[in-house]
Ligand SMILES: C=CC1=C(C)c2cc3[nH]c(cc4nc(cc5[nH]c(cc1n2)c(C)c5CCC(=O)O)C(CCC(=O)O)=C4C)c(C)c3C=C
């Protein structure tokens with residue numbers, strides 16, 4: 183039997199109130215996030231983390247003082263192992279978070295100890311960004327070099343319109359839209375984590391892929407005349423971020439007096455950005471600005487269609503002829519995937 187290690191890549195989150203500041207420090211000292219020379223990045227990261235920590239601590243306090251991202255990813259991991267197992271394959275999923283435990287180095291050590299015959303790297307980011315997938319892959323490669331893990335690794339690049347992902351989103355969004363209809367024709371807000379505009383202008387395909395996801399969902403919903411918009415949340419710092427912002431869209435919906443359904447299309451499990459920012463902060467804002475009805479759509483989590491979609495992406499990557507070896511223009515995208523994460 184072949185031992186297949188699937189490494190789930192995600193951002194990570196603090197696992198205690200004490201972890202909030204070092205988690206933020208790790209995030210802001212990432213050269214993919216804070217694009218300033220190394221010499222000033224570390225002190226600047228320490229400064230921003232110190233300043234942001236009290237705000238972030240309040241956010242995490244609302245959900246028990248810690249991020250549920252790892253426990254939720256564990257649930258997805260177990261479901262995916264079952265979906266991938268067959269007569270020839272023993273599949274095991276490992277978790278590599280970018281900014282807090284379990285880090286890539288921990289996951290790589292586990293993969294090495296288990297004695298995997300092959301590895302598939304699976305970002306839990308449907309849309310590719312240099313700030314997320316690229317950054318995680320770079321650190322994974324560094325971890326492998328550090329511990330001498332040489333097992334061949336293939337990568338699932340991105341999957342903004344993958345059929346199982348879209349099917350899972352559509353089912354949840356359809357239910358939410360139908361419930362909203364008694365308050366009038368609803369507006370669907372496809373809310374994704376934002377990015378500084380500068381990063382998108384330098385060629386990051388994330389925003390374009392978020393738009394592809396939204397279009398694929400709208401096509402599959404097949405609701406003629408549906409009112410929908412792409413928008414972006416979670417802005418931090420003073421730089422200009424891509425828009426329209428989810429805040430502005432809630433104000434517009436309030437002025438138009440339309441019911442709102444918010445679907446978080448760039449997150450595949452619940453954490454602070456969905457459970458606090460959307461569920462608490464945006465719900466409150468919606469009430470304040472006169473939105474007559476507000477609903478948050480759950481993330482796809484361990485939905486069977488989504489997990490089935492991830493399993494078929496992993497199977498596809500296993501038979502692909504190429505491996506991830508290099509970073510090209512800030513993106514690590516294997517040649518067999520060329521085009522999928524590019525405009
Ligand atoms: C779609 C995925 C994400 C992108 C793109 C992204 C870019 C990005 N994020 C920050 C700053 C912060 N992000 C924070 C939390 C956070 N971010 C993502 C995903 C993406 N980030 C997730 C899943 C989470 C939640 C983590 C959890 O709760 O487990 C935070 C911390 C929370 C806070 O203080 O608000 C910060 C800070 C930047 C600057 C950026 C692009 C440049």
Ligand SMILES: [Fe+2]
Nearest residue numbers: 193375376416
């Ligand atoms: Fe973020």
Ligand SMILES: [Fe+2]
Nearest residue numbers: 339515522523
């Ligand atoms: Fe790609």
